[in-house]
Amino acid sequence: MTTKAYQKLEASFSEIIDLDRVIELLNWDQSVKMPASGATARAKQRSTMVKIKHQKLTAEDIPDLLNEAELHKENLSDWEQANLHEMRRYYNEASALPSDLLQALTYKAAECHTIWETARIDDDFQAIAPTFEELISLTKEKAAILSETSSSNLLYDALLDQFDAGSTYADIQPIFDELSVWLPNFLQNVLDNQQETIKLDRNIPADKQQELATWLLDKMGYHGRFDTSSHPFSIGRIGDVRITTRYHEDNFINYAVLCVMHEGGHGLYDMQLPKKWQSQPVGGALDISMAVHESQSMVWEMQIGHTQEFWNFITPKCSKVFEIDNDNPAWSAENLCATSNLVKADFIRVDADEVTYPLHILLRTKLEKALIEGNLSVKDLPDAWNDEMQKSLGIIPPTNRLGCLQDPHWYLGDFGYFPAYLLGAMNAAQIFDAMSHDIQGFNSKIENGDFNHVKEWLKINVHQHGCLHSPKELIKVATGKSLQVDIYKKHLTTRYLKA
Amino acid sequence: MTTKAYQKLEASFSEIIDLDRVIELLNWDQSVKMPASGATARAKQRSTMVKIKHQKLTAEDIPDLLNEAELHKENLSDWEQANLHEMRRYYNEASALPSDLLQALTYKAAECHTIWETARIDDDFQAIAPTFEELISLTKEKAAILSETSSSNLLYDALLDQFDAGSTYADIQPIFDELSVWLPNFLQNVLDNQQETIKLDRNIPADKQQELATWLLDKMGYHGRFDTSSHPFSIGRIGDVRITTRYHEDNFINYAVLCVMHEGGHGLYDMQLPKKWQSQPVGGALDISMAVHESQSMVWEMQIGHTQEFWNFITPKCSKVFEIDNDNPAWSAENLCATSNLVKADFIRVDADEVTYPLHILLRTKLEKALIEGNLSVKDLPDAWNDEMQKSLGIIPPTNRLGCLQDPHWYLGDFGYFPAYLLGAMNAAQIFDAMSHDIQGFNSKIENGDFNHVKEWLKINVHQHGCLHSPKELIKVATGKSLQVDIYKKHLTTRYLKA
Numbered sequence: 001m002t003t004k005a006y007q008k009l010e011a012s013f014s015e016i017i018d019l020d021r022v023i024e025l026l027n028w029d030q031s032v033k034m035p036a037s038g039a040t041a042r043a044k045q046r047s048t049m050v051k052i053k054h055q056k057l058t059a060e061d062i063p064d065l066l067n068e069a070e071l072h073k074e075n076l077s078d079w080e081q082a083n084l085h086e087m088r089r090y091y092n093e094a095s096a097l098p099s100d101l102l103q104a105l106t107y108k109a110a111e112c113h114t115i116w117e118t119a120r121i122d123d124d125f126q127a128i129a130p131t132f133e134e135l136i137s138l139t140k141e142k143a144a145i146l147s148e149t150s151s152s153n154l155l156y157d158a159l160l161d162q163f164d165a166g167s168t169y170a171d172i173q174p175i176f177d178e179l180s181v182w183l184p185n186f187l188q189n190v191l192d193n194q195q196e197t198i199k200l201d202r203n204i205p206a207d208k209q210q211e212l213a214t215w216l217l218d219k220m221g222y223h224g225r226f227d228t229s230s231h232p233f234s235i236g237r238i239g240d241v242r243i244t245t246r247y248h249e250d251n252f253i254n255y256a257v258l259c260v261m262h263e264g265g266h267g268l269y270d271m272q273l274p275k276k277w278q279s280q281p282v283g284g285a286l287d288i289s290m291a292v293h294e295s296q297s298m299v300w301e302m303q304i305g306h307t308q309e310f311w312n313f314i315t316p317k318c319s320k321v322f323e324i325d326n327d328n329p330a331w332s333a334e335n336l337c338a339t340s341n342l343v344k345a346d347f348i349r350v351d352a353d354e355v356t357y358p359l360h361i362l363l364r365t366k367l368e369k370a371l372i373e374g375n376l377s378v379k380d381l382p383d384a385w386n387d388e389m390q391k392s393l394g395i396i397p398p399t400n401r402l403g404c405l406q407d408p409h410w411y412l413g414d415f416g417y418f419p420a421y422l423l424g425a426m427n428a429a430q431i432f433d434a435m436s437h438d439i440q441g442f443n444s445k446i447e448n449g450d451f452n453h454v455k456e457w458l459k460i461n462v463h464q465h466g467c468l469h470s471p472k473e474l475i476k477v478a479t480g481k482s483l484q485v486d487i488y489k490k491h492l493t494t495r496y497l498k499a
Numbered sequence: 500m501t502t503k504a505y506q507k508l509e510a511s512f513s514e515i516i517d518l519d520r521v522i523e524l525l526n527w528d529q530s531v532k533m534p535a536s537g538a539t540a541r542a543k544q545r546s547t548m549v550k551i552k553h554q555k556l557t558a559e560d561i562p563d564l565l566n567e568a569e570l571h572k573e574n575l576s577d578w579e580q581a582n583l584h585e586m587r588r589y590y591n592e593a594s595a596l597p598s599d600l601l602q603a604l605t606y607k608a609a610e611c612h613t614i615w616e617t618a619r620i621d622d623d624f625q626a627i628a629p630t631f632e633e634l635i636s637l638t639k640e641k642a643a644i645l646s647e648t649s650s651s652n653l654l655y656d657a658l659l660d661q662f663d664a665g666s667t668y669a670d671i672q673p674i675f676d677e678l679s680v681w682l683p684n685f686l687q688n689v690l691d692n693q694q695e696t697i698k699l700d701r702n703i704p705a706d707k708q709q710e711l712a713t714w715l716l717d718k719m720g721y722h723g724r725f726d727t728s729s730h731p732f733s734i735g736r737i738g739d740v741r742i743t744t745r746y747h748e749d750n751f752i753n754y755a756v757l758c759v760m761h762e763g764g765h766g767l768y769d770m771q772l773p774k775k776w777q778s779q780p781v782g783g784a785l786d787i788s789m790a791v792h793e794s795q796s797m798v799w800e801m802q803i804g805h806t807q808e809f810w811n812f813i814t815p816k817c818s819k820v821f822e823i824d825n826d827n828p829a830w831s832a833e834n835l836c837a838t839s840n841l842v843k844a845d846f847i848r849v850d851a852d853e854v855t856y857p858l859h860i861l862l863r864t865k866l867e868k869a870l871i872e873g874n875l876s877v878k879d880l881p882d883a884w885n886d887e888m889q890k891s892l893g894i895i896p897p898t899n900r901l902g903c904l905q906d907p908h909w910y911l912g913d914f915g916y917f918p919a920y921l922l923g924a925m926n927a928a929q930i931f932d933a934m935s936h937d938i939q940g941f942n943s944k945i946e947n948g949d950f951n952h953v954k955e956w957l958k959i960n961v962h963q964h965g966c967l968h969s970p971k972e973l974i975k976v977a978t979g980k981s982l983q984v985d986i987y988k989k990h991l992t993t994r995y996l997k998a
Contacts, residue, residue, distance in 0.1 A: 019547070022521060022548065025528060033532065038738045040738065041736070041737065044513075045517045048518070049521065236537075
């Protein structure tokens with residue numbers, strides 16, 4: 001029942017997906033295996049592959065084929081229609097921006113990122129301000145062009161859409177506003193009632209942490225490569241999925257357990273995608289929605305990985321692999337779990353706990369929207385940042401290094417990315433809520449390390465859908481309702497106040 | 500002084516070289532790191548990359564640009580002219596064969612190879628004969644088309660040319676004929692005079708062998724990746740070169756030493772190519788000549804790696820890493836060297852020593868030429884093989900598995916490849932001869948593990964030339980004379996009869 005135009009598109013996009021996989025592999029290899037002396041040649045190889053992909057995506061016959069296939073889309077199955085929708089999105093994204101603007105943006109972002117690396121270390125915001133202003137101005141140009149084909153006239157919406165397709169500020173504003181009011185009080189309440197934990201009295205060598213992590217991934221049902229790299233990440237699809245972590249000898253909880261569960265969650269998503277569609281856009285993870293992809297890592301890391309049941313399961317293995325005395329109170333399941341859940345108002349986002357993390361995101365969302373919409377000038381950014389930190393977390397960064405210079409995103413031109421981190425955490429809470437109701441005896445299954453039902457539930461309700469649904473629909477399909485801020489609030493309250 | 504047409508070609512071929520590197524990496528990754536479950540998707544990725552490379556090579560503007568650049572090649576430097584010559588060769592190779600013949604060949608070769616895998620194990624030549632006949636017939640079709648643009652009317656020459664550009668049967672025939680007469684008598688002489696060796700009384704675990712091999716590669720001045728794979732190989736250029744080996748606990752000499760020197764020799768060649776030309780065809784190793792590339796591995800493996808001086812250097816390290824008593828006579832430098840030089844008439848080429856190996860090649864060259872020229876029918880191959888074995892090595896294989904079914908080459912459609920192995924060994928002997936005369940105190944340098952002069956000599960006289968010269972010219976440039984069979988014979992005589 002398919003059409004000729006659609007079939008031709010499938011043939012072309014199958015090659016484009018191959019190029020995507022190859023580009024991923026070039027990056028994986030560079031991070032994990034390549035000698036540093038290969039960097040220049042590798043950068044050139046990657047840029048050639050990206051160029052070829054762009055040429056294939058914008059080949060002369062593609063727009064006509066898309067139009068033709070769309071005209072007769074009633075002849076296509078649901079999956080084919082969704083695939084066609086993804087093809088259209090790929091094409092629009094590749095063809096929307098004029099190549100001179102794209103080049104200028106790429107160049108300016110690279111320049112700004114290089115200056116940022118030094119400016120952050122030197123705590124010198126002035127050094128980056130002029131280049132950053134130019135980058136924002138180019139980003140606004142980009143947003144203006146992308147807005148032309150959208151129904152919203154907010155520049156920021158065009159940027160949000162890049163990382164969470166279909167998402168608008170009007171969608172997230174009520175949720176973010178509600179959390180902006182609720183979270184600071186909640187945080188104070190948590191801090192006032194928080195019990196003390198015992199500090200872990202031993203460093204754990206990387207090879208022992210790796211032994212634990214490998215065992216944990218096997219329990220999760222992850223069966224791809226597992227390597228070490230300076231920044232943890234995941235790549236791949238179906239039969240060849242790869243994840244990495246790094247190790248810190250004084251923090252096995254964050255890196256050998258939680259980060260590994262995070263990347264393992266991404267990996268399981270990629271492993272369990274619909275095999276039949278593996279060489280088509282619709283067969284990918286919902287990369288169009290950072291908020292969905294992050295939910296699949298966070299449901300393991302932030303939901304399961306912070307429960308007492310999980311720590312009851314993993315603690316005996318930690319004791320055995322790390323050779324810890326069973327009666328050492330610092331290494332009890334209770335203390336390890338409490339340590340994983342410690343809340344502290346602090347300056348750095350990536351080190352933040354589950355309660356303060358969303359406040360970091362709300363701050364960044366507010367400020368980046370203001371920068372893009374012209375309501376905040378670059379020179380006022382440091383003060384605005386510090387004001388917001390005091391209002392939400394009650395602390396003021398002593399330096400810009402611990403403030404508005406800490407994250408690379410903006411200085412790489414990535415505006416509109418941050419909200420997905422919070423939406424991902426909320427999606428994860430809602431998915432966990434649905435899953436733990438659906439699976440009988442959920443808590444005791446976690447306590448026994450029997451993750452098979454979790455893996456299967458996520459496969460059926462999320463992974464197997466590929467890109468069949470929009471991000472918003474998928475949450476509804478998986479959990480029976482659209483995103484509910486109350487579920488997230490209830491989760492935080494239960495974990496941090498009723499424990 | 501370059502021309503516009505030439506500059507455009509450089510831009511296109513720079514992308515083609517990127518694709519070559521990427522295809523190499525896909526293969527490396529599959530052999531060394533990829534989970535087996537990724538094989539199907541990887542095959543598709545590779546075939547897409549090969550297709551894109553073919554499209555780029557045969558793009559509409561390439562023939563006109565080549566013609567235009569060639570018309571004005573007096574405006575180009577020597578390197579640019581050599582680069583243009585390589586571009587022409589790439590293009591002719593890619594465009595010579597009609598795509599339906601190429602497809603038929605690829606398909607038939609894959610089919611034949613699959614049948615061969617089982618037929619070899621079952622020792623069943625009949626099972627493969629019909630498909631093999633079809634493959635030969637397609638190969639003859641290919642050779643006939645390739646012959647059209649050549650001055651030779653011998654089909655076999657068109658196949659030889661693929662693996663050693665410019666080489667014809669008329670070139671190699673006198674050399675091969677001379678060796679066919681000389682070698683069987685020489686072999687008998689060696690066997691009659693060979694001294695006994697003491698069998699090595701210990702197996703060495705793979706990790707200890709790896710420690711030795713890593714140390715040896717460092718001494719050779721090789722600084723790329725070094726991994727394990729089931730079939731040893733090398734890839735890369737300049738800043739990112741990678742080699743592999745495998746380990747056999749009962750044979751550290753062949754795998755942790757000689758195979759590692761072999762691949763390390765390839766690796767040094769690729770590392771020391773002219774950096775300025777790294778993204779152009781002329782900046783590659785002389786891949787057009789297997790006989791040259793193999794000489795760069797064999798000069799280390801077969802020449803240096805079999806000398807008493809080399810074993811005097813490496814034996815103390817072996818004793819230390821393997822924890823061998825110093826007075827164990829089996830593990831003395833003399834016995835290890837003698838073991839590495841043991842000569843025995845046997846059936847399998849890949850396990851053959853330096854004296855019997857060329858006889859295996861002469862046999863294959865004679866038979867494959869006869870198969871292609873129509874002087875030998877497939878059904879008569881097993882008998883012809885066994886007759887030749889008896890004439891040259893004095894033994895008859897008890898099965899075809901140990902006879903004409905042992906090598907994959909023919910069953911993959913690779914005819915014309917074998918002679919390069921012998922020419923490579925001869926080139927290596929001649930290069931070693933020139934080098935050991937040029938470098939003062941050569942033997943004592945080897946004995947001290949001071950390989951820096953070897954690495955430098957090869958860099959200046961071979962590696963830095965890239966594809967500036969033809970294979971035949973390069974041997975002249977490096978050694979001052981064209982290939983001399985006497986140097987090779989003298990080498991064998993000195994090593995095996997005058998030691």
